[in-house]
Amino acid sequence: MKEKASKNKYKKRSQIYSVWLRFRRNKMAVAGLILLCILLILAVCAPFIADYEQVIKQDLTQRFIKPGAEHWFGTDAYGRDMFARVVWGARYSLSIGIGAILISLTIGSVIGSIAGFYGGKIDSVIMRIIDVIMAIPGTLMAITIVAALGAGTTKLLIAMSISQIPTFSRVVRSIIMGIREEEYVEAARSYGSRDRRLIMKQIWPNSLGPLIVQASLSMAQAVLTISSLSFIGLGIPAPTPEWGTILSENKTNMRLYPYLCTIPGIAILLSVIAMNLIGDGLRDALDPKLKN
Template identity: 50%
Template sequence: MAMLGLVVFLIVLFFAISAPLFANYEEEAIKQNVYEKFAPPSSEHILGMDSYGRDLFARIIFGARLSLLISLSTVGASLVIGCLLGSLCAYYGGWLDAITMRIVDIFLALPMTLMAVTVVAALGTSTANLIIALTISMVPPFVRIVRSAVLQVKGSDYIEAALAYGTKDMRIILTHVLPNAIGPIIVQATLNLASVLLSVAALGFIGLGVPSPQPEWGTMLAESKAQMRYQPWQVIIPGIAIAVTVLSINLIGDGLRDALDPKLKN
């Protein structure tokens, strides 16, 4: 199942990266043509046209590019910040660990999407603000996971040997601690990627995501919900895109968890 998820995700990634080869962004994904609105799927427009006369296939593949870009940027930024804070808290402990963990607990008490809604409402709707909002909401889980993973390897013999050799703390963290605690961190990053993708779509659906006319799957759902009864493909197509992509990422995450968790190998 993990390999199936990987194949599906690679297909989505391929269309996202090579989207300009299949459609013109300005002419097909952005430009409105009122004479062709609600046109059903045909040989010329394989997924039909939306309520503004824009090609749905073009918007889906360019939406995949934007959704994955936001999701990967968010997970990457939160992973870097979470690794830094979590490893420092676990390595040094004391007041730094106590204060940081209490702040993390406060953030974890709020749902990720609600936290993102609050930040976006304060900063305004834009792609950059959406990434900032989701990164803020994603850092606390990474801090917890990294701290837990680092605590498991902190007392290992090779860490004691590096300390006895006089290696600097930051070098120990970067070259000895984090590489040996990378398993659960990778699994958490993969599973969080699916969560972020859903949050991007949810924020777009309620009007706090990527501003229109930029193609984004959640925004496309919001624009087409009024036509659900008479042009159902307007809603079904972006909904399937979200569901398939999130499912493929979750399958990859489950496979990585089974492969990297030593308890599951025994």
Template identity: 45%
Template sequence: MPQASQAQPEQSTVKDISPTIMAIGEFWKAFRKNKPAIAGTFIVVFFILLAIFARFIAPQGINDQNIGIRLQPPSAAHWFGTDDFGRDIFSRIVFGARLSLRVGFLSVVGSIIAGTLLGVIAGYFGRFLDVVISRIFDILLAFPSILLSIAIVAILGPSLNNALVAIAIVNIPVFGRLVRSRVLTVKEEEYVVAARSIGMGDMRIIFHHVLPNSFAPIIVQGTLNIATAILDAAGLGFLGMGAQAPLPEWGKMLSDSREYIQNAPWTVLFPGLAIVLVVVGFNLIGDGLRDALDPRMKN
């Protein structure tokens, strides 16, 4: 008898895990067929590795100045050339990957947490809360994202951390409206109605049924928004509202080098190319995730 009682939980555990493994396998099978998404994954992983191992990859310090070699073109000693202070551009781009990716990931995570919370409240409980939260989303979305970011940074003060906060706030309505629309659909599904009819509490329904069935669009939108956040951070840095000197943020590097675009174009070319590659990489991954997670796209 004890042996039979022990075997039953093991079988149920296997039954619970196997659908998850199958779902992951199906997702990966669909995702790897998308060649642009795989290319985007390689690009993003490359920059993530640059950020992680920046201290070992960068040949020089980000603030090592040598006026005697200022504005030198790319060479064996300085792969991407030097800037107006004689600093190695390649080293600054490598360390700049840390700043740009940190802003992208952290701002999107903050937006997802806040937007999901507000979206669930508005979509699930509805009524007065839905009206108030939806109107707040509409007001925030009425402003161009870069202008709203500039206004928030102007209030908080120019810095990379304040730019991160501003970008997170600007993107909250995007995830809030996405989650709200998804919750409005999921909460009317039969399994949710059945769970409510047997007395399951609202919090349990939300965490066991509503949110798990809303993750797919959040993941896709989050991946795409990382690219947008990196662009916004670069734009704020270019305008002097984001990262401040001597931080090697890519947008700030573009701003500092714009007056040398004719005499030393490499000072602008390589930071701009880094921004383009990262943004394209995340956009390709987002498109691949959308195609792999959307049942309508599987055929």
């Protein structure tokens, strides 16, 4: 038993290592991973990098100072330090984006697993409901939910999670419908495994690859949507330093002081590019056709 467990553990490690080797060959994907890690470090260490007092404290004597040694990213119309606001903005934008994708991935996986594994009437009913929801664009659905619930961090997280659930449900359903007839699933069923154990032990581990790729790509879209909602006043309200909120606050001064919108815009751009590069790299690394 110990030898079998050690072999399985070694096999699992070798598979992860082979995926990492293929991912590492993609220089753009590695660059995206490094960039995302830098952004995540800034988000996690925001309290140690910049005091939150600098984010919300207004000092009209310091307004519209251009980027320099004292204020790396300059100051805005209220004299607030833009560097501190952008760093703390990473904390809000990335945390809500990642949290929304994790919630929607969990709920979508359960719904898709039930539909794909059992099929028949259950699948038909669930998929027709999903089709109705997917007929509404994700951004429009998020706007509708936020408009109904009101602005706020928690409400925005709920809206983003709900808007992404149908996508993951569809992906999981399609994967499970292709896996449920495999020989190892039939063998596990013949040994008397229950449906829940079959799904969790046999089917889900073999569907992680496409799900990870979909999650990384959806995360980029989620960050972009969060910033868009905040920009139009339906996301995180001011003075909370979310990237879209920073853009919205400074849009009237963009012509005279372009750095006020350029810097948070670049932050959004870099985060979306990094996540898309990672998603493309994972898609290539996890594709069985590219193993050889």
